[in-house]
Amino acid sequence: MYLTTLGRAPIKGCRRERVREVTVDAAGLAGDRSLAFVADGMALRTMANPELLALRVSVTGCEVRLTLPTGESATQSIGPGERALIDYWGRPLPMALQPGPVSDLASEHLGRRVLLGSIRPPWRAIYANPVSVGLTSRFAELGCEKDAERFRCNLVVDDSDDPVGEAAWVGRSIRIGDVVLSLAKRLERCVVIDRDPITGERDRRLFAELGASGDPWVALGAEVTNPGVLRVGQPVEWL
Numbered sequence: 174m175y176l177t178t179l180g181r182a183p184i185k186g187c188r189r190e191r192v193r194e195v196t197v198d199a200a201g202l203a204g205d206r207s208l209a210f211v212a213d214g215m216a217l218r219t220m221a222n223p224e225l226l227a228l229r230v231s232v233t234g235c236e237v238r239l240t241l242p243t244g245e246s247a248t249q250s251i252g253p254g255e256r257a258l259i260d261y262w263g264r265p266l267p268m269a270l271q272p273g274p275v276s277d278l279a280s281e282h283l284g285r286r287v288l289l290g291s292i293r294p295p296w297r298a299i300y301a302n303p304v305s306v307g308l309t310s311r312f313a314e315l316g317c318e319k320d321a322e323r324f325r326c327n328l329v330v331d332d333s334d335d336p337v338g339e340a341a342w343v344g345r346s347i348r349i350g351d352v353v354l355s356l357a358k359r360l361e362r363c364v365v366i367d368r369d370p371i372t373g374e375r376d377r378r379l380f381a382e383l384g385a386s387g388d389p390w391v392a393l394g395a396e397v398t399n400p401g402v403l404r405v406g407q408p409v410e411w412l
């Protein structure tokens with residue numbers, strides 16, 4: 174088995190960014206969901222704001238660059254900001270609100286005033302486990318081998334040489350280089366998987382199909398028990 178894909182969403186709910194190498198610790202992948210757009214005291218979520226999926230984000234140091242589908246872009250630096258407690262799924266999330274060009278461009282795209290918020294470490298805009306792991310065998314079962322981006326997994330593992338099924342991974346640990354992940358549970362999906370991961374347009378009925386199948390879980394939630402650096406192509410080993 175080996176690691177085929179690494180991805181993160183620097184701004185919660187926006188398009189997933191593929192990376193070739195990334196540091197991972199107990200909070201998850203470095204830079205993953207460490208920013209979010211805020212409106213009316215709440216962090217925006219993809220289910221209610223699918224337009225976020227069309228926003229491309231890159232982060233270099235303290236610089237955030239946002240690009241619209243039109244190609245228009247804006248860059249701003251993350252500073253101390255204005256501290257606030259923001260509602261995220263009913264939980265208070267400490268942020269520093271960051272007015273500036275990225276906030277302005279996102280507001281134009283979304284049609285309402287939003288502010289970029291930087292989430293104060295060690296918190297992230299993560300609902301469940303800090304790392305999600307997808308398996309190529311499960312994507313193949315669903316006919317999504319070339320469409321796995323819609324599941325927004327941090328890691329994708331090619332398990333074609335040992336396809337024991339997702340359920341058999343729960344409760345086990347894997348090593349990828351120095352990184353050790355404990356696989357806690359399978360992840361139940363939401364309606365976001367029905368949307369194209371690039372445009373945000375609804376183009377599938379996967380959510381209903383999964384529900385009807387009696388097996389609505391895709392990918393696994395994992396905890397990081399040993400930190401390190403992940404690289405695409407690394408072998409994945411059972412412990």
